[in-house]
Amino acid sequence: MRTWKQKVRRAATNWLSLPPDALLDISRLTCLDGREVIVENIRSLLHVSDTVVDINLGDSRLRLTGHQFVVTLVTEKEVHVQGTVESLTYLRTKEDAQ
Numbered sequence: 585m586r587t588w589k590q591k592v593r594r595a596a597t598n599w600l601s602l603p604p605d606a607l608l609d610i611s612r613l614t615c616l617d618g619r620e621v622i623v624e625n626i627r628s629l630l631h632v633s634d635t636v637v638d639i640n641l642g643d644s645r646l647r648l649t650g651h652q653f654v655v656t657l658v659t660e661k662e663v664h665v666q667g668t669v670e671s672l673t674y675l676r677t678k679e680d681a682q
Contacts, residue, residue, distance in 0.1 A: 611641045618669045621648055624662045629655070637665050645675040 614622040623639055623646060630645065631638040632655055637648040653667035 611646075613646065613672070615669060615672065619666065621665045621669060621672070622662070623665075626661060626663055629658060629663055634667075639663060644677055647671075647673040647675060649673070 611626060612624040614624075616622075623641075625641075627640040627642045629637075630640050632653070634653055635649060635651050637653055637655070639646045639648075648665060648669055648671075650668045650670040653665055655663060656666050657664035
């Protein structure tokens with residue numbers, strides 16, 4: 585169930601013809617040539633290894649698989665990962681599946 589704040593933000597986004605990530609808590613993923621991934625509006629970094637990076641997006645998780653991963657930047661809302669990306673997978677939470 586959405587809160588009234590989310591409903592107002594969604595209505596404002598639609599009314600002003602803004603991209604969804606402008607006012608809503610929606611993550612943005614940028615993949616540059618399969619060598620660098622930038623994920624904005626994250627909740628937390630869950631797991632980092634040389635071959636897998638798991639990122640909590642709130643309503644889902646993002647799993648990067650590949651090799652030679654190095655996290656080059658972590659802020660409160662953003663993470664930058666470099667390495668060779670073989671796949672990006674969204675893992676939906678139970679709440680989001682309903």
